[in-house]
Amino acid sequence: MKKLLLLCFTLAIFNSKAQFLTTSTLPIIVINTNGFQITDEPKIKTDFKIYFNGFGKTNSVNDKPHYDGFAGIEYRGSSSQTFPKKGLGIELWNDKSESIEFPFLGMPKESDWILFASYNEKSFMHNVLTMRVARAMGLYASRTEYVEVVINNVYMGVYVFMEKIKRSEGRVDIAKLKETDISGDDITGGYIFKADKTTGSTLGSWRSKFPNYNAPNNFTTFLYEYPKTITAEQRAYLRNYVDKAETALQADNYRDKTDGYRKYIDTRSFIQLFLLNEVSKNVDGYRISTFFYKDKDSKGGKIKAGPPWDYDITYGNANYCEGDSPYGFSYRFNYVCPTDFWQVPFWWERMLGDSAFVKELGQEYGFHRKYGALRDSYLKQQIDSLASALQEPIKRNFQKWPILGTYVWPQPSPYAGSWEQEVIELQNFLTQRLQWLDNNIKTDFAITDSEPALTEMNIRAFPNPFLERININIQSQYAEKASIKLIDMLGNIIFEGNEFLKIGDNEFHIELPENDIVSGEKILIIESNNKRISKKLVHQ
Structure with a gap:
C-alpha cells in the first residue's frame, strides 16, 4: 500500500510539473478563453500570445511575446475531435474581432492557422516530415513548427503549428476570385x-x-x-x-x-x-x-x-x-x-x-530517390532533425497524455512503449516501404553511348528515353569548368549552359519547358579541358 501511495504521489508530481510550463526550447503558445468554452463552431474570442525568441533559443513566458493579441479559436477535425487532446483552428483578430495578419515563426504573414494535436500519431513526425518532403519536391505544402501550448493555465502538450490551406501569395498562389468574376x-x-x-x-x-x-x-x-x-x-x-x-x-x-x-x-x-x-x-x-x-x-x-x-x-x-x-x-x-x-x-x-504518364512517374521517382527529396540520407537527416527538436518537450507531452504503450485509434499492435520506439518504427517502415517501391515503380536508367567515355570524366545521363528532365552525373578527376549542350539531329541548340565541376561526383539536371521539346533523337555534348564527350538520347 505504501508503494502504491508513493507511486500515485510521484505521478501527481509529474502531472503537476506538466501543467505549469514556463520555459521551453520550442515556441510557447498561451491561450486564455476568459471563461468561454471552446467548441466546434463558432470561434470564440481569446487572448492569444506566442513566446518565441528565435530558432535554437530558449523561450520563456516571462519574455516579451512574439505576438500578443486576440484570436478566434474553435475545435477542428473530424474523427480527431473524439480525442481528449483536440486540434484547434485559429484566426487572428483585432480588438473588434476583425481578421488581421501576422508572420508567425518566420512564416509568411496570414490570419488563419492550425494547431494540430497529433494525439493518435505518437511520433509527431508524419505530417511534418511529409510536408518537408513535399516542399523539397517543389510542391507548396503547409509550413510547420513544433510548439507547446497552455490553455487557461493548463499545459496541453506539444502541437504542430501549421499553415491552413488557403488562397494566398504565400500559400496556394492562385488568382483571387471575386463575386463579380462571372465571365x-x-x-x-x-x-x-x-x-x-x-x-x-x-x-x-x-x-x-x-x-x-x-x-x-x-x-x-x-x-x-x-x-x-x-x-x-x-x-x-x-x-x-x-x-x-x-x-x-x-x-x-x-x-x-x-x-x-x-x-x-x-x-x-x-x-x-x-x-x-x-x-x-x-x-x-x-x-x-x-x-x-x-x-x-x-x-x-x-x-x-x-x-x-x-x-x-x-x-x-x-x-x-x-x-x-x-x-x-x-x-x-x-x-x-x-x-x-x-x-x-x-x-x-x-x-x-x-505509358507516358508512367514514364514521367518513374522519372520523377528515380530522380528524387537518387538526388532529391526521397534520398535515404535526406530522409534520415529530416527525421534526426525533428527528433532533436522534440527530445525534451515530448517528455512533457506524454506526462500530460500517458498513452504510450496503449491503443489509440487506429494504431496497429504491438503498441510502442516509448516515443523513441515510435520514431524507430517510422524509420523501419519507411525503409521497407522505399525498398518495395524501388522494386515496383519502373525507372529506366539506360543510356546509349555515341563515343566511349574517357577515364578522366565518366558521364551518365538518365532516364533515356526522357521527357522534360535529364538527370546528369559526372565523375571528374579534376576541378574544372564544363560546358553542356543539348542539340537535335540538325544541330539546333535546345539547351546550353555551364557547370563548375569538383573532383568526384557532380550531380545536376536539365529541365526543359514542354513546349520547347519535340520528339526524336538528341545529342548531349559535354566539353571540359579540351575533352569532348557526347551521348545520344531519345525524347519520348
Whole structure:
C-alpha cells in the first residue's frame, strides 16, 4: 500500500510539473478563453500570445511575446475531435474581432492557422516530415513548427503549428476570385476544391458523373473550398471544367497529348502527390482530404493536385485496409476495401494506364530517390532533425497524455512503449516501404553511348528515353569548368549552359519547358579541358 501511495504521489508530481510550463526550447503558445468554452463552431474570442525568441533559443513566458493579441479559436477535425487532446483552428483578430495578419515563426504573414494535436500519431513526425518532403519536391505544402501550448493555465502538450490551406501569395498562389468574376477569363480561376468527407463543409458539393474502379455504385463527391463567396456561375464553371477533365480521362483517345486529359490536368503535380501518398502508404490518400486547385486560364489554368494534407494515418499507423503494411499501392484501395464509403477516384488508375504518364512517374521517382527529396540520407537527416527538436518537450507531452504503450485509434499492435520506439518504427517502415517501391515503380536508367567515355570524366545521363528532365552525373578527376549542350539531329541548340565541376561526383539536371521539346533523337555534348564527350538520347 505504501508503494502504491508513493507511486500515485510521484505521478501527481509529474502531472503537476506538466501543467505549469514556463520555459521551453520550442515556441510557447498561451491561450486564455476568459471563461468561454471552446467548441466546434463558432470561434470564440481569446487572448492569444506566442513566446518565441528565435530558432535554437530558449523561450520563456516571462519574455516579451512574439505576438500578443486576440484570436478566434474553435475545435477542428473530424474523427480527431473524439480525442481528449483536440486540434484547434485559429484566426487572428483585432480588438473588434476583425481578421488581421501576422508572420508567425518566420512564416509568411496570414490570419488563419492550425494547431494540430497529433494525439493518435505518437511520433509527431508524419505530417511534418511529409510536408518537408513535399516542399523539397517543389510542391507548396503547409509550413510547420513544433510548439507547446497552455490553455487557461493548463499545459496541453506539444502541437504542430501549421499553415491552413488557403488562397494566398504565400500559400496556394492562385488568382483571387471575386463575386463579380462571372465571365470570360475572369471566371476561370482561381479555385480550390477537394475530395473529402462532407464534415464541416459549408459551400456545397457535386458528384462525379463517372463511377470509381471496382466500385460501380460509388461516385466521388467533390467539395467547393475557395472562393468562400462562390457564386452560382462560378460553381457551374468549376463543376463543368472538372466534368470535361473526367470526360477526357474516360475517352478512348485520353492518352493524346493535345486533346486528351493533359489538356485539363497538370500531370507533374499529380505525380508528386502520388509519390507522397505512396511513400507514406497513405490509407486515406486520394479519397479523403485530397485537395486540387485551378488558376485562371491565362495563368495556365489546368487542374493541379495538392496541396498535400492530413498524413497522421500513414507510415503504418492504420489497422485497417492494409494501412499497416509496407507493401502494395495505396491507389489500389478500392480493391483492398471495396465496401468502404469513400473510394479512390478513378483518375489515378486511368492515368496509370497511360505509358507516358508512367514514364514521367518513374522519372520523377528515380530522380528524387537518387538526388532529391526521397534520398535515404535526406530522409534520415529530416527525421534526426525533428527528433532533436522534440527530445525534451515530448517528455512533457506524454506526462500530460500517458498513452504510450496503449491503443489509440487506429494504431496497429504491438503498441510502442516509448516515443523513441515510435520514431524507430517510422524509420523501419519507411525503409521497407522505399525498398518495395524501388522494386515496383519502373525507372529506366539506360543510356546509349555515341563515343566511349574517357577515364578522366565518366558521364551518365538518365532516364533515356526522357521527357522534360535529364538527370546528369559526372565523375571528374579534376576541378574544372564544363560546358553542356543539348542539340537535335540538325544541330539546333535546345539547351546550353555551364557547370563548375569538383573532383568526384557532380550531380545536376536539365529541365526543359514542354513546349520547347519535340520528339526524336538528341545529342548531349559535354566539353571540359579540351575533352569532348557526347551521348545520344531519345525524347519520348
